[in-house]
Amino acid sequence: MEFNHVPILLNECIENLKIHPNGIYVDGTLGGAGHGVAICKNLTIQGHFIGIDQDENAIKAAQKRLMGFPPKISVIRDNFRNIKSILEKLKIEHIDGMFLDLGVSSHQLDEPLRGFSYQNDAPLDMRMDNRKTFTAKDIVNHYSKQELTKIIKTYGEEKWAARISQFIVEYRKNKEINTTGELVDIIKKAIPAKARRNGPHPAKRTFQAIRIEVNNELDILKDSIEDIVDCLNPEGRICIISFHSLEDRIVKKTFQKLENPCECPPEFPQCVCNKKPKIKIITKRPIIPTELELKNNPRARSAKLRVAQKIGSK
Structure with a gap:
């Protein structure tokens, strides 16, 4: 079966990644490369796109769809929880942005033998x-x-x-x-x-x-967000689409903790724990699909996009 997956909140993701043409960007849930293709279209030959997925069919489909685009392209079969070791193997210290589209793909739902669907x-x-x-x-x-x-x-x-x-x-x-x-x-x-x-x-x-x-989706998500932020260059962005209230809660709470890590009691006149913010939350409220997108792709109905930016200057 062909790997079909309609990219959700595509324009919103590309806009919020703030792609630098010569930068290094990672899609940690590559799927059929719908978002990946859009990222690559915004990169030059000096740029580098890294696509990660643990699904064998996704890897094969993505490799075909990404052929011919300008940037250097690395497609890796792994789990995004291993982002630090993946970058280490690629001899990359920091990246300029990372995107995650959580949950099950349309292809996985539509392929009966995978057992994801109750239909x-x-x-x-x-x-x-x-x-x-x-x-x-x-x-x-x-x-x-x-x-x-x-x-x-x-x-x-x-x-x-x-x-x-x-x-x-x-x-x-x-x-x-x-x-x-x-x-x-x-x-x-x-x-x-x-x-x-x-x-x-x-x-x-x-x-x-x-x-x-x-x-083990939720534990992987909890463990990964801080690692991804550690891998970002200053001003680099992390964009995460969730489809489940528990996923969205993890993303929201982790972002809040990274933006305000101080553990001092409220009655303290000033911070003494010296824990510094790592990110600035860009989306105070999650971005959701438009009515038009929902009409064209009903599976987008529960999608929520949250975005954060690494603190610092280049």
Whole structure:
């Protein structure tokens, strides 16, 4: 299947990256290179674009789409959490900007065998990096009821988490759960009919929670933002698009901590901890898609873009 992914908030991302034509820019979630192509169009032959993705299909598609653009291009199969070691291998000390588009791509959702979608019956997988061995099947069949309830409630913000977990545990006593279709049926039976009449697909939140757990998405995000800021040149920018309230909260709180790191008690007349701000938050409120973009790409509906700039001058 061709790797199709419509870049979300594209113009807003390019505008906020403030691209210097000869600079070094990183897309940590390269995907099909929709944002990457736009970044490369703003770079000269002296510039350098680095694209990172852990998905094998994304890497192959991006390499084709980025051919022929002016800057030096490095496409790397890895996770953006390893940004410091990636740059070290490339012998790069600092970059001028980095972009992240969090969550699952349209291609991953639309490729049935990946098991990301509750709309198709497929093996329970949900790995963004198929080199890993841990899958959604392991979670559904081996996590305790308490563990399942915790991740479905926390990562999926699912009201019926405990009931869904109970139905999963009861079902697997007699038969291993192997497919997305089986899991969807279990979830539908667990959620009362009245509660299923309105709102999103009844399996949406549970699938989201399991995907986040399989790929360790939130912990990776928490660990990565400060590392990315450390890698930026003064005035370099970090742009992050999130699609989930927990992701957005992590980005927001981490940005706030980096902008105001002082840990002194409020009653202190002046700061004595000597922790200095690392960034300036550019977007006091997140940038969201326009009505026109939502009309053309409904999957953009929950997208939020937050931007910060490294403090200092060149």
